[in-house]
Amino acid sequence: MSGEDQVLLALRGVGKLYGRKLVVKGVNLDVRAGEVWLVVGPNGAGKSTLLGIMAGLVRPTAGSRELRVEQEKLAYLGHQTFLYPRLTARENLVFWARMYGHKPQAAQIDAALERAGLAAAAEEQAGRFSRGMAQRLSLARVFLVEPSLIFLDEPGTGLDARSMQTLRHEIAAARDRGVALVWVSHQVSADLPLADHVLAIGESRMRYAGLASDFEPTESMLC
Numbered sequence: 556m557s558g559e560d561q562v563l564l565a566l567r568g569v570g571k572l573y574g575r576k577l578v579v580k581g582v583n584l585d586v587r588a589g590e591v592w593l594v595v596g597p598n599g600a601g602k603s604t605l606l607g608i609m610a611g612l613v614r615p616t617a618g619s620r621e622l623r624v625e626q627e628k629l630a631y632l633g634h635q636t637f638l639y640p641r642l643t644a645r646e647n648l649v650f651w652a653r654m655y656g657h658k659p660q661a662a663q664i665d666a667a668l669e670r671a672g673l674a675a676a677a678e679e680q681a682g683r684f685s686r687g688m689a690q691r692l693s694l695a696r697v698f699l700v701e702p703s704l705i706f707l708d709e710p711g712t713g714l715d716a717r718s719m720q721t722l723r724h725e726i727a728a729a730r731d732r733g734v735a736l737v738w739v740s741h742q743v744s745a746d747l748p749l750a751d752h753v754l755a756i757g758e759s760r761m762r763y764a765g766l767a768s769d770f771e772p773t774e775s776m777l778c
């Protein structure tokens with residue numbers, strides 16, 4: 556399979572205006588199977604907007620987005636967890652898996668809850684969860700549906716060091732299965748070792764898009 560064949564998502568000249576405000580401009584990007592992209596930039600740079608465009612949730616006002624996998628193979632986790640508060644942790648996972656057309660085995664759900672550190676809270680309503688527990692359940696949901704392309708917007712929000720470690724393992728395992736992952740992060744130095752590519756945006760424009768190993772962040776790219 557050639558590199559071009561493996562492209563799961565292609566952006567060409569993508570831009571976004573909110574009213575007259577330019578938020579994203581001139582983004583070109585190919586995301587290939589097995590790549591982990593870290594999206595970095597200062598607050599308000601347009602990272603979430605760009606991730607939303609990639610995930611098909613925000614319509615760009617310029618350029619094109621070409622998705623080369625089925626929509627059902629995408630998984631997205633934004634700032635909101637979108638859990639069902641009246642459903643238990645287990646029921647949330649089962650419901651979500653079914654939405655994606657899966658018939659999850661009880662053992663699969665148990666394993667996902669265990670990895671998320673939620674085995675003891677499996678039968679509790681998600682609405683009672685702390686921010687960290689809710690985030691862990693949301694992340695478990697993302698990995699459970701076996702997507703080809705994952706978008707995570709600051710997935711470390713609310714996670715303690717151990718959960719962050721689990722998340723990094725999940726990301727590495729997904730990458731090794733050939734899953735592509737695009738990840739907005741504020742913890743650049745901690746997260747960079749897991750990324751093989753970096754997209755840096757600042758002042759609405761693309762500052763860098765390429766190999767993580769060649770990325771030399773400047774102060775203005777990060778804050």
Ligand SMILES: Nc1ncnc2c1ncn2[C@@H]1O[C@H](COP(=O)(O)OP(=O)(O)OP(=O)(O)O)[C@@H](O)[C@H]1O
Nearest residue numbers: 573574576578596597598599600601602603604605
């Ligand atoms: N729906 C919207 N309508 C109008 N303006 C918006 C909307 N969403 C985002 N913006 C503005 O677009 C700019 C970029 O926002 P965005 O959330 O994409 O940046 P970000 O880099 O993810 O920021 P942060 O690091 O703070 O999360 C901000 O100035 C924001 O206020």
